[in-house]
Amino acid sequence: MCNVPILKVIEPSSTRWLAYERCVERVMKILPSILITLEHIYKDSGDLSSMAGGILLSLRQKETILILNVLNHIFTLLGNLSRYFQTEDHDLSNSVLFTDSTITSLENLDSFQECAEKTDKIVSTLKESGVHVDEKENIRKSVKSMLLQYVNKLCQNLRTRFNPKAMNYLKCYKLFTKQTSTSTSGPAINYNAYIEELPISADNKSALLLELPVFRRWIDNMKVTSLQDVMMEVITGASEIFPAFSTLAVKLLVAPVGSAYVERSFSNLNRILTDKRSRLTPCHQDCLLRISSEGQDFPDDNFWATVYKEWCKQPRRFLD
Secondary structure, eight states: OOOOOOOOOOOOOOTTTTTHHHHHHHHHHSHHHHHHHHHHHHHOOTTTTHHHHHHHHTTTBHEEEEEEHHHHHHHHHHHHHHHHHHHHHOGGGGGHHHHHHHHHHHHTTTHHHHHHHHHHHHHHHHHTTTOOOOOOOHHHHHHHHHHHHHHHHHHHHHHHHTTTTHHHHGGGGGGGGOOOGGGSOOOOOOOOHHTTTTSSSHHHHHHHHHHHHHHHHHHHHHSOHHHHHHHHHHHHHHTTTOOHHHHHHHHHHHHTOOHHHHHHHHHHHHSSSTOOTTTTTHHHHHHHHHHHHHHOOOHHHHHHHHHHHHHHSTTTTTOO
């Protein structure tokens, strides 16, 4: 009846990242099928009819569908920001631009009109499928006013987490970024402006500005390319030549400290240590957790030959 794929509804979890984004996205993708199923359950008058009827009364309102559409857009923006900071190879020098663009998109709610038009299409599709939709007049204004309050609190939370002082530090990652052939074709980078915005003393700013010309030539001639390798080389190999930039590199390396890796390790541990694996020793558990979190190189033929010999030493183990 509805030309939608067969998908499972995702249950949100407070211990998983981006769970609500995936949940709302999945609900919007299969909303016609959900409403039709709820109607059939309600009309059958079975044990779940009252529960299905309550959910149906909420989901088939046009106001609810519009809210879910806008939340889908908001959660997508927040999910992209979260994924950006969780990846190991993200460019910290562009963190300020990415964060500012996310907050600006949230504040303006520039996609509200697009979400409202998408809601009208969904409602038309539901009506063509025989699903009744409760429509109220002038819901756009009331929904937008309600969502603006939510978005304002959300942006206030983001500004607290990404305060200007920390953002000014993140901008200075550009000072340690090598200039490539593609980056030199664009507008010139004003390194002096990054240093002036740093929340440090005037003497430290003067020391950085004094080292800057020679430091930038030294950076562009380095063999290493990654930002972390460049900063580690400054700290370990050029601290006497560039003491001011060496001190700045130490501060920048500890700036993006977070708990993403630790939380990811807890999730891996929960998948490994189950009730059925009651004989798993702490040593084996530690090895499995390291493999799951960090990965391992593919073993060579000698490794498998050694494993097979050890396996054959145990009694009653034979291959057909």
